[in-house]
Amino acid sequence: MGCDGGTIPKRDELVRVKQKPEQKDKDAEREFRWLHCALTQQRLEEPIAMCSMGRLYSKLSVIERLLEKEKMPEGSAHIRSLKDIKTLQLTPNPAFTDEDKTEGLLDTRHAPYICKLIGLEMSGKFRFVALWTCGCVMSERALKQIKGSMASSCPLCQVPYSVEDVIVLNGNDEDLELMKVKSEMREAKRKSAKKDKKNSKKTETEASVKAEAKDEPASTSKGVEKPTTTSSSSTSHKLKIVANPKRLGAVNAMQDPELKRLKTDFSVAKDPKATDVYKSLFTSHKTDKEQERAHWITYNPFYN
Incomplete structure (x- = not known):
């Protein structure tokens, strides 16, 4: 039956130990987030959009979900309309081919998009950011290098932007907390601009009404008709x-x-x-x- 002198049992054979949880493959998880839609878990299809948290979506999938009025998953519950997403302006990678879409070694495959400024591939190995104002995508390294000379405008399309408009794509937990704060800042800024526009419109309306009131007596005095004919004075009288x-x-x-x-x-x-x-x-x-x-x-x- 065993243990007759010729077998030496090991500890794990005699004592039941707690098995370690399976660890995720970080590289595979990273690649999945950069190549698949965060809503449907299907491969990303153009046009590609991002939310205020920096997650990537196939825009058509988001539109279909909004039209069907289905409940959004927990990570995308903040998307209530198309105003909550931004279409990205991506730069295709010329080295990307159909063979890179198949399964294979991660190190040998090319990413479908790159940074237009310095050529880094958008595969998840490098941090990428997008601007909420214009949707242009670039590597964080490139933005930091040219931030000193062009801090207030996009280096690709020259559209002005603020600090709260810089969104980190597929960021970590710390980045997500920062993106929430930036989203609140943009919302407060939008409401303030809307209120100022409403007040200015109200002021212009009041000014125009006052101007019309001033011009009304002159117009009424000018509007008095004078007789044009002198004949038949008795009839006209x-x-x-x-x-x-x-x-x-x-x-x-x-x-x-x-x-x-x-x-x-x-x-x-x-x-x-x-x-x-x-x-x-x-x-x-x-x-x-x-x-x-x-x-x-x-x-x-x-x-x-």
Whole structure:
């Protein structure tokens, strides 16, 4: 039955020990993230997009998932619309062939894309970044080398960018925390710009309303129509009276005999309807003209 003197058992044969967990192949995991969509786990197909966390996606897969309104996986739950992803501007690798798509040694295969500035392959061995403003992709080493001279614009397309627009592709845990902070900064900046634009638009509207209010009296005064013809004055006069009821009332009032007395050529002494007693109250009466003393109302010294 064994152990008869000719066999020496080992410790692992006699004692049950806890087996070590299987360790992932870091190189295979790295290659998988750079070549496959983070949403469907299928091989990346152009156009390729990234999220605010730096994960890579096939854009068509994201659009289909959004249209179907299916629940996003935990790592992509922050994607709610196309505004949460950015299409990447990638540079194809001229050394990449169809043979590199097949399974084989990782060290001998070429990556499908490279850094346009210094030629590094985007295989995961080197850190790559993308700009959220324009979507251009480059190696982090190249961006650091030219950052001193072109810190505020993309070295590929010259589009301005800020610090929070630099996204690390397929970063580690520390990079993910940093990407969350940058995403919050971009959102706060976007809301602030939207609020400023709304306030400026409101100010322009108020200014235009005030300008229109100032121009309204001038326009109304200029809009008064003047008669263009001088013939048929009586007919045009009647038309004006009919067109303006207020003026018609004023004309009728002027025809009142009592108002005729207010005219300058009217004299009480010549009025046939006035009595002699009423006429004697005025200086135009003959008794006032022939008197030798000053009038009782106005001072009249009767100078010679």
